[in-house]
Every structure is written in structure tokens, then in C-alpha cells.
Amino acid sequence: MRDQETYVPYEDDELDATTGEYELSERQALRRVPGLSTELTDITEVEYRQLRLERVVLVGVWTEGTQSDAENSLTELAALAETAGSQVLEGLIQRRNRPDPATYIGRGKVDDLGSVVFSTGADTVICDGELSPSQLRNLEQRTKVKVVDRTALILDIFAQHAKSKEGKAQVELAQLQYLLPRLRGWGETLSRQTGGSGRGGGAGGGVGLRGPGETKLETDRRRIRHRIARLRREIKGMTTVRQTKRARRSRNAVPAVAIAGYTNAGKSSLLNRLTGAGVLVENALFATLDPTTRRATTSDGRLYTLSDTVGFVRHLPHQIVEAFRSTLEEVGDADLVVHVVDGTHPDPEEQVRAVREVLAEVGADRLPELLVVNKTDAADEETLLRLKRLWPEAVFVSAYSGRGLDGLREAIEERLPRPAVEVHAVLPYDRGDLVARVHQQGEVLSTSHLPEGTLLHVRVGEALAVELAPYRAGDRLVEEERVGAGR
Numbered sequence: 304m305r306d307q308e309t310y311v312p313y314e315d316d317e318l319d320a321t322t323g324e325y326e327l328s329e330r331q332a333l334r335r336v337p338g339l340s341t342e343l344t345d346i347t348e349v350e351y352r353q354l355r356l357e358r359v360v361l362v363g364v365w366t367e368g369t370q371s372d373a374e375n376s377l378t379e380l381a382a383l384a385e386t387a388g389s390q391v392l393e394g395l396i397q398r399r400n401r402p403d404p405a406t407y408i409g410r411g412k413v414d415d416l417g418s419v420v421f422s423t424g425a426d427t428v429i430c431d432g433e434l435s436p437s438q439l440r441n442l443e444q445r446t447k448v449k450v451v452d453r454t455a456l457i458l459d460i461f462a463q464h465a466k467s468k469e470g471k472a473q474v475e476l477a478q479l480q481y482l483l484p485r486l487r488g489w490g491e492t493l494s495r496q497t498g499g500s501g502r503g504g505g506a507g508g509g510v511g512l513r514g515p516g517e518t519k520l521e522t523d524r525r526r527i528r529h530r531i532a533r534l535r536r537e538i539k540g541m542t543t544v545r546q547t548k549r550a551r552r553s554r555n556a557v558p559a560v561a562i563a564g565y566t567n568a569g570k571s572s573l574l575n576r577l578t579g580a581g582v583l584v585e586n587a588l589f590a591t592l593d594p595t596t597r598r599a600t601t602s603d604g605r606l607y608t609l610s611d612t613v614g615f616v617r618h619l620p621h622q623i624v625e626a627f628r629s630t631l632e633e634v635g636d637a638d639l640v641v642h643v644v645d646g647t648h649p650d651p652e653e654q655v656r657a658v659r660e661v662l663a664e665v666g667a668d669r670l671p672e673l674l675v676v677n678k679t680d681a682a683d684e685e686t687l688l689r690l691k692r693l694w695p696e697a698v699f700v701s702a703y704s705g706r707g708l709d710g711l712r713e714a715i716e717e718r719l720p721r722p723a724v725e726v727h728a729v730l731p732y733d734r735g736d737l738v739a740r741v742h743q744q745g746e747v748l749s750t751s752h753l754p755e756g757t758l759l760h761v762r763v764g765e766a767l768a769v770e771l772a773p774y775r776a777g778d779r780l781v782e783e784e785r786v787g788a789g790r
Contacts, residue, residue, distance in 0.1 A: 359384050360419055361394040362412075363431035364402045375650050376617070380431045380453060382567075383616075386588045387460050392423040406445065407438045413445050420446050429456055433620070436485045454481060454620040460589050461623065467593040469541045474592075476534040477626035479527050486523055538626075557744065558607040558719045560599075561634040563662065564643030565654040566614030569677040571595075572702035573643060574611045577712070589614055601716045606743040610637070617657040624664055631665040639718050640672045644690075646682035646699070651690065671718055673698065675711060680704045722746055722761075724768040727776040731756040734774075740767065 361380050365373035373396050381391045397412045406413050407430055420428065427449045428442065434452040442450040451459075458481060461474045562570045566588045578597035596610040612634055613627055624631070634640060642658060644651050655674070662668050674697040676682075676690055687699065698714050700707035722745050730738055738757055741747065745763035752758070758776060 357389060357427065358392055358423070358425045359389045359427040359429050360392055360416065360423060360425045361429050361431065362408060362416060363394070363396045364408060365396050365398045366401055372650070372653070375653070376431055378649075379617070380429065380456075382588055383453070383456050383460065384429055387456055387463070389427070389429075392425050393419050395419065402432060402438075404435075405438065406441045407432065407434055413442070416442075417446050420448055427451060429453070432618075439485070453618065454622070457589070457616070457620055457623065461592060464589055464592050469538065470593045472534050472537050472541070473626040476531060476538065477620070477622040479531050479534070480622045480625070481620070483524065483527050483531070486520055486527075558605075558639070559610065559637045560607055560639045560641055560715060560719070561610045561612055561637035561667075562641045562643060563612050563634055563658060563667075564614065564675075565645060565648070565658055566616050568614070568643045568645040568648075568654070569702045570611050570614065570643050573641075573675070573677065573700070573711075574609055576702050576705065576708055578609055588616070600743075601719070602712075603747065604742040605716075605719070605746060607715075607719055609641075610634075615658045615661045617653060619657070619661055624661060628665065631661075631667075634662065635665050635667040635670070637667070637670060638720050639715065640667060640670050641715065642672050642674050644674065644676045644697075646676045646678045646687060646690065651676070652693070673714055673718055675700060677702055679706065722763045722767075724765055725760075725762050726768055726771050727758070727760050728771045728774040729753060729756045729758050729776045730771075730774050737770065741771070 361377055361384065363373060363377045363380065377394050377396060381394065384391050395408075395412070395416060397408050399409065403409050408416065416428065419425070425448060428446055428451070430442075430450065430452045432452060433454045434442075434450070439450050439452070458474065458478050462478065465471045465474045562574055564570050574595065574597065578599050592613050594610055594612055596608050598606060599609050600606055612631065640662070642655070644654055648654055659668060674694050676687075676694070676697050676699045678701060679687060679699050680701040680703055690697070691699070698707060698711050700711050702708075725748075730741075734756075738759070741759060741761050741763060744767055745761045747759060747761050749760040750757065756774075761771075763771065
């Protein structure tokens with residue numbers, strides 16, 4: 304049974320719809336009331352893993368890197384836990400060559416963990432890594448509380464924040480893919496037998512209990528596999544719709560720019576600043592999951608699109624990458640990746656490495672990249688100077704104050720692909736629609752007005768060049784235009 308929640312309406316007439324404040328207030332309206340949790344022992348496995356987290360103790364194993372790296376990783380885990388709605392009580396780190404295969408942490412550290420759990424009154428332990436089913440089971444038996452790993456925690460956040468039909472389907476698919484191999488041995492309730500015939504008794508049946516019927520474990524597995532197959536079919540259908548939209552933009556030769564980066568680096572804030580998109584902005588990890596695409600124009604009138612994407616994090620679960628592959632492919636099909644980095648983060652270099660690792664998984668590492676260091680208004684000068692030496696080509700901005708945004712727009716314009724075909728055309732004055740399309744989709748080099756129409760010297764895509772072919776200017780007009788430009 305899930306924790307009970309109380310709905311409290313949020314009333315504020317001054318909410319700003321252009322920054323997603325209405326959605327943010329709706330998300331914050333549901334608040335947990337402490338002490339109203341009723342947890343039954345005989346519940347289904349899915350319900351057990353979906354119980355809302357409350358008071359947690361964090362545990363990490365430091366296997367490589369510096370102590371600062373290990374502490375940064377645990378700090379990030381704490382931020383993830385708080386985003387999921389938890390109250391972090393304590394954090395423990397153990398130095399080991401590799402995680403213990405039985406309990407993730409050593410036997411002595413398990414006893415310490417049990418003492419901390421007892422003294423703090425925690426109801427959940429969150430481990431900074433992906434645990435095997437046996438590690439989960441052993442830790443739960445030793446600590447007598449729920450144990451959740453980093454992957455399950457991220458999946459829980461995604462489940463809370465998914466808004467669109469496609470986002471919810473992708474999150475559910477990732478959760479089921481994570482759950483399927485972990486059904487074995489979790490809870491005595493899984494070894495119960497259900498009615499049926501033609502199947503042998505399952506593990507845990509015991510003497511006198513073996514007989515016809517399939518175990519609940521087998522029933523759960525079969526249902527999960529059927530649900531996974533159905534979700535994959537649904538996501539495939541949704542992917543077709545997105546591909547159709549991308550194909551339409553490609554036919555119109557509209558350049559695409561994808562905003563990618565670490566979670567909470569300020570991608571949605573930048574998109575709102577550049578396009579007025581109205582995407583939700585919250586100081587939380589994975590605040591926005593659903594991709595948003597908006598139109599933007601260059602200083603010379605060319606049209607392009609800006610797409611916000613799901614944020615990345617170190618050790619992003621492969622279930623998420625696989626389930627959100629259709630969404631992440633939006634980045635792979637872009638002409639330019641605007642890689643946003645949090646300038647206030649204690650380890651921005653690790654952020655960049657983690658993001659590029661995921662981009663490589665979806666084939667986006669070959670694309671042109673524009674590195675953008677955000678939150679310069681809150682970062683200290685020493686850090687900014689170090690990052691400027693490290694990334695001399697990067698653009699430094701503040702989406703909060705607006706500082707550096709003009710330079711960012713110019714940098715994006717410079718890196719947009721240029722139309723390939725150079726054309727001189729005289730368009731009649733009744734074809735103003737075609738003139739407007741040339742300005743939106745092409746690069747206008749010069750314009751002059753003649754008695755018979757508008758003489759344009761432009762660079763356009765191949766499709767638009769075909770439409771301009773009937774209006775191509777003669778050699779005499781082209782020469783006169785060149786002479787006039789030389790004056």
C-alpha cells in the first residue's frame with residue numbers, strides 16, 4: 304500500500320506561465336504528511352518497489368578516483384534522493400577495491416550501517432551504485448529496512464516527473480526492464496503458488512506444497528514480458544510521429560539545434576530565454592523529461608529550431624538510455640549540439656565527460672558541439688578563469704540574469720549550416736510568399752528592386768533552389784547586380 308498523500312491547493316495570481324510556474328505549483332501541491340504510512344507485509348513486488356521514500360541513509364563505495372570524487376558522487380545521490388521526496392539523514396562512504404559481491408559494502412560496514420539506521424530512525428537505505436538481487440536481499444535482511452540502489456532512485460524520479468504519454472511509456476518500460484531480472488528471491492510472497500494446471504511447483508513451495516499451478520514469480524514475469532512488448536510497440540508508433548515531423552523540417556531545410564547537458568545545468572532556462580518556450584524551470588534534478596522544440600530566427604531572418612532534451616547524469620542507467628533512445632535520437636539528428644555545463648558544480652569536467660559518454664551511445668558525438676557554461680552569475684571568478692583556460696572556445700552565460708545571451712545567439716548563428724546552392728532570381732511582386740520563405744530558409748546576400756520584381760542573390764537549400772529555378776535572373780541582371788555591389 305502506498306503512503307497516503309494530502310492535496311493542498313496552491314493559489315497565487317502572480318504565477319508566470321512563461322517559465323512553467325503553473326506546472327511547478329501543481330508538482331509542489333502534493334505534500335507527504337509524515338506518520339500516515341501504512342505498509343503491509345503481503346504486497347506485490349511492484350508495489351513494494353514503488354513505495355515513496357521518506358527518511359533515508361546513503362551508502363557509497365569509493366573504488367577509484369580521489370576522495371573528492373567519492374564525496375561529489377554521494378552529494379549528487381543526496382540531491383537525487385531529495386528530488387525523489389526523501390529526507391537525507393546520514394551518508395556513509397567505504398574505501399574498497401571493488402564492491403562486496405554479497406552485501407555491496409563489507410561485513411563490518413553493514414553492522415555500522417545497521418546501527419546508523421537504528422539510531423536515526425531511517426526507513427530506507429540508498430546505495431550509490433546498481434545492486435544485484437542478492438546484494439539487495441542481503442542488505443535488507445541485515446538492516447531490516449528497504450534498500451534501493453541508484454538506478455531505482457533515478458527511475459522513481461523519472462516516474463514522478465514524466466508528463467507526456469510517450470514519457471510515461473518510456474519510464475514504465477525502463478522500470479519493467481530493471482525489475483524483470485530482480486524478481487527472483489524478493490519477499491516470501493513471491494514463492495506463493497497460484498491456481499492453474501500443467502506447471503510444476505516453483506522454488507519455495509516446500510514439502511507438501513508442490514503441485515499443479517504456476518508460481519507467483521512466474522506469473523509476474525509473464526505479465527511483465529507482455530507489458531514490455533506492448534510498451535515497445537506503443538513507443539515505436541510514437542517514434543514514427545516524431546520522425547515525420549523531423550522529415551518535414553528536413554524537407555524545408557530548417558537547421559536543428561539540440562540543447563543537451565547534465566541535469567539541472569539550466570537547459571530549460573536557456574530555452575526559455577532564447578525562445579520564450581515556457582518550459583518548467585525548477586532547481587531539481589530531472590525537472591523536465593519531455594523534449595520541447597521551439598522555433599528561433601537568426602539576426603538575418605533565417606529560421607532554425609531549438610530542442611530541449613532530457614538531462615544526463617553520471618552512471619545514467621542503461622534502461623533509461625534504451626527506453627529514451629527515440630527521444631535522444633532528436634540530438635543525433637541535430638545540426639548542432641549546444642552542450643550546457645553548470646559553472647557552479649564542484650566538478651564540471653566530470654559533467655562534460657558523463658554527457659559526452661551518453662551522446663556517444665546515441666551517435667551524437669560526431670556532431671558539431673558548442674560548449675556553454677551557464678550560471679556564471681553564481682560561480683566564483685577563480686572557477687570561471689580556470690574553465691576559460693580549459694575550454695577557450697566555450698561561451699559563458701547566465702540564463703538567470705541574461706548575461707552573455709547575445710554572444711550565445713551569435714555563436715549559434717555562426718555554427719548553423721549554410722545553404723548549399725547560390726541563386727540569382729527575380730521574383731515577381733505577387734510572389735511575396737516565396738520571398739518570405741527565402742528569408743526564412745536561406746541566406747540573403749543582397750536585394751534590389753527592379754520594375755519586373757525583386758532581384759535576390761541568395762544561398763538556399765536544394766529543394767528551394769528548384770522552386771526558384773523558373774525565376775532565375777539572366778546574365779545581364781546578374782552582372783548589373785555585381786557592378787552595383789562593387790560600387
